[in-house]
Amino acid sequence: MGPQPGGAPRNRRRAGIREVISVRLARLVRAHNQRHDRKQRADAHDLSTLYRRYIDCLNRRDWVSLGEFVAQDAIHNGRVTGLAGYRAILEQDVRDIPDLRFEIELLVAEPPLIACRLRFDCTPRKVFLGLPVDGRRIAFSENVFYAWRDGKIAQVWSVIDKAAIEAQL
Amino acid sequence: MGPQPGGAPRNRRRAGIREVISVRLARLVRAHNQRHDRKQRADAHDLSTLYRRYIDCLNRRDWVSLGEFVAQDAIHNGRVTGLAGYRAILEQDVRDIPDLRFEIELLVAEPPLIACRLRFDCTPRKVFLGLPVDGRRIAFSENVFYAWRDGKIAQVWSVIDKAAIEAQL
Numbered sequence: 001m002g003p004q005p006g007g008a009p010r011n012r013r014r015a016g017i018r019e020v021i022s023v024r025l026a027r028l029v030r031a032h033n034q035r036h037d038r039k040q041r042a043d044a045h046d047l048s049t050l051y052r053r054y055i056d057c058l059n060r061r062d063w064v065s066l067g068e069f070v071a072q073d074a075i076h077n078g079r080v081t082g083l084a085g086y087r088a089i090l091e092q093d094v095r096d097i098p099d100l101r102f103e104i105e106l107l108v109a110e111p112p113l114i115a116c117r118l119r120f121d122c123t124p125r126k127v128f129l130g131l132p133v134d135g136r137r138i139a140f141s142e143n144v145f146y147a148w149r150d151g152k153i154a155q156v157w158s159v160i161d162k163a164a165i166e167a168q169l
Numbered sequence: 170m171g172p173q174p175g176g177a178p179r180n181r182r183r184a185g186i187r188e189v190i191s192v193r194l195a196r197l198v199r200a201h202n203q204r205h206d207r208k209q210r211a212d213a214h215d216l217s218t219l220y221r222r223y224i225d226c227l228n229r230r231d232w233v234s235l236g237e238f239v240a241q242d243a244i245h246n247g248r249v250t251g252l253a254g255y256r257a258i259l260e261q262d263v264r265d266i267p268d269l270r271f272e273i274e275l276l277v278a279e280p281p282l283i284a285c286r287l288r289f290d291c292t293p294r295k296v297f298l299g300l301p302v303d304g305r306r307i308a309f310s311e312n313v314f315y316a317w318r319d320g321k322i323a324q325v326w327s328v329i330d331k332a333a334i335e336a337q338l
Contacts (some may be wrong), residue, residue, distance in 0.1 A: 002206050021190055028194065028202050046277060106314050106326065108277045108284040110213060113276040115284030117314055117326055129332060143312035143328040145242060145286055157275065157286055159312040161328045 030131060044109040051114050054153070055102050061094060063087050071152040097124045105141065106139060112149065118142040129162050140164045172312050175241040213278040216317060220283050223322070225313065232256050232261060240321040266293045281318065298331050301336060309333045 054069040066087050074086050082087065094100055099122050106117035120140055124133040144158040243255050250258065254304050263269055275286035281329050289309055293302040314324040315328040 006257060017186070025197065026303075029198060032198050032202060065288055079215075102216065106282065106284075108279045108282045108314065109275045111273065113277045115314065139329060141326070143284075144324065145277065145284065145312065156312070157312065159310060159328045159330045160332075162331045163329075 043111045047111050048109045058102050071154045075155045097122050099123050114146045138165050138168045212280045214278050217278045227271050240323045244324045266291050268292050283315045307337045
């Protein structure tokens, strides 16, 4: 029931104003939605990006930078290792498995949590997880959860597929 | 550079129209954002809710309803079990562990993926994962990923903490 074309000049002016408003409104709403979409995805995306940088740090053996990703009071599988203990675990892993390389197979981010399925294809020199691998090449997965706090890993719940390694020996 | 208060009647009318537009615009944008927020969270929330219903289904031993949650061509740890094979695995688990109960400890949803850390506190009757549990009560975790397709579990990547069970025997 809007003003008819060819109506009074006042009605035509109002119709013109309405059209301008309608176009501007649609543009504003669209811009707002886009910003909102980006924000929502950004949180999960940022944490995933941070996690990928953490994995790169491990693959570079860049232990000095580990504190950028791991909290001073970090907990690993129920044990308060702290950053120093966390680093010690990683350094021992690399001594046992010189060609250790972390590959992300699946990554699920819902801040403040991240879950990752890591894939390993490597050659432990002697005993690994109590198994006498003795220089054989093995492939296995680790399914691991991380709770982040203030941009750092505060807690880790990791399970390594030991049965898969046993099946290869 | 808007119209001044107390200007010509035409300018006052325009100022009034602008205020009405401004209020309506703010209201519209707010409503849009709220709908959008809900939509974003809803996707992850819906999948989490669906997953919790799946876990309830397992705890009820409601095998007849399993097809509501598991795809006909489901893949479990790299093996195409299908729905029938998936059900067979669960039925065997319950035969081996009559008091088996699935408890969600951590849940991470980023559709179409879900990751869950499940907690078990149960009494396997004889051998479980090749270990002679023989009626002892054990507690352990399973870290598991699911890929969903059309509202059903299409693929599962599960790792059970066998080392934790060994440590309790």
